[in-house]
Amino acid sequence: MAIVNAKEILIPATEAKYAVGAFNITNIIQMEAVVDAHVEMKAPLIIQVSVTPSKFLGQDVLAAVYSTIAENVSIPICLHLDHCREVDYCKSCADMGWTNIMIDASRLPFEQNIQQTKEVVDHCHALGGISVEGELGTVSGVEDQVVVAEDASQLCDPEQALIFIEETGVDLLAPAIGTAHGVYKTANPKVDFERFARIAEMVNGKSARVPLVVHGGTGLPEDYVRKLVALGGAKFNVSTDLKHTWIDAVHTYISAHRDEYDPGKLDVYARNSTKDKVKEWIALFGSAGKA
Ligand code: 13P
Numbered sequence: 001m002a003i004v005n006a007k008e009i010l011i012p013a014t015e016a017k018y019a020v021g022a023f024n025i026t027n028i029i030q031m032e033a034v035v036d037a038h039v040e041m042k043a044p045l046i047i048q049v050s051v052t053p054s055k056f057l058g059q060d061v062l063a064a065v066y067s068t069i070a071e072n073v074s075i076p077i078c079l080h081l082d083h084c085r086e087v088d089y090c091k092s093c094a095d096m097g098w099t100n101i102m103i104d105a106s107r108l109p110f111e112q113n114i115q116q117t118k119e120v121v122d123h124c125h126a127l128g129g130i131s132v133e134g135e136l137g138t139v140s141g142v143e144d145q146v147v148v149a150e151d152a153s154q155l156c157d158p159e160q161a162l163i164f165i166e167e168t169g170v171d172l173l174a175p176a177i178g179t180a181h182g183v184y185k186t187a188n189p190k191v192d193f194e195r196f197a198r199i200a201e202m203v204n205g206k207s208a209r210v211p212l213v214v215h216g217g218t219g220l221p222e223d224y225v226r227k228l229v230a231l232g233g234a235k236f237n238v239s240t241d242l243k244h245t246w247i248d249a250v251h252t253y254i255s256a257h258r259d260e261y262d263p264g265k266l267d268v269y270a271r272n273s274t275k276d277k278v279k280e281w282i283a284l285f286g287s288a289g290k291a
Pocket of ligand 1: 237
């Protein structure tokens with residue numbers, strides 16, 4: 001049914017207090033699994049690809065597969081470039097039909113973050129229909145090429161968030177609030193809910209303007225996820241959990257069928273395992289039936 005940008009599916013999510021899952025994929029079968037789960041649960045979807053897998057699979061190939069799939073299903077789907085530090089690569093994905101672009105200049109001084117983010121925003125908005133996500137503060141952990149040590153991470157300053165939005169015209173904001181990429185080292189990670197609430201109030205007080213993104217979904221306790229969604233987390237990122245699901249499924253299948261040489265059966269098993277896992281996240285995000 002629909003090729004959409006992220007902003008248009010996240011404004012209603014912000015207002016009705018559910019989250020749209022943004023799932024990182026590293027191959028086409030994972031992409032199909034994520035889509036199937038959302039079609040079955042009638043949920044809007046953001047497919048995410050980090051820079052390394054996008055270069056491996058091909059930014060043009062991904063754009064073509066995405067548009068073919070999105071035009072043939074009954075739910076809105078966005079294709080998002082995740083954590084890209086290269087302004088030119090951001091622009092080239094937008095040129096090819098990716099519909100949400102994340103320029104991650106969060107490691108740079110504030111003024112440079114503004115400048116790079118604005119450059120990508122201007123390009124995407126001139127093309128029409130492409131939204132842009134920016135990050136303020138730094139999320140710790142590892143996501144593809146972005147590696148931030150825990151003691152080097154910095155939380156988002158709410159006052160700066162407003163200036164950042166005004167000066168860049170960015171469509172979505174990912175504020176660092178203590179969540180982390182990868183597996184949490186503790187069962188109760190330190191997440192600054194108050195800071196997140198303050199940012200949500202300042203940015204989307206009376207009506208949704210700039211939907212908020214939560215990074216580091218994997219391993220967050222379910223009550224944390226529900227609380228962040230209730231406070232205005234409209235785009236919820238999940239990557240590591242799908243990587244684990246995929247590798248574990250492949251390992252399980254091959255261990256049980258060591259003498260079988262039928263890749264199709266392995267693909268079906270890994271695809272179904274991924275689909276089941278994604279459905280659990282959709283239920284948690286409250287996005288079922290919203291498409
Ligand atoms: P996790 O790998 O912790 O799920 O984080 C995903 C993410 O935030 C991608 O940008």
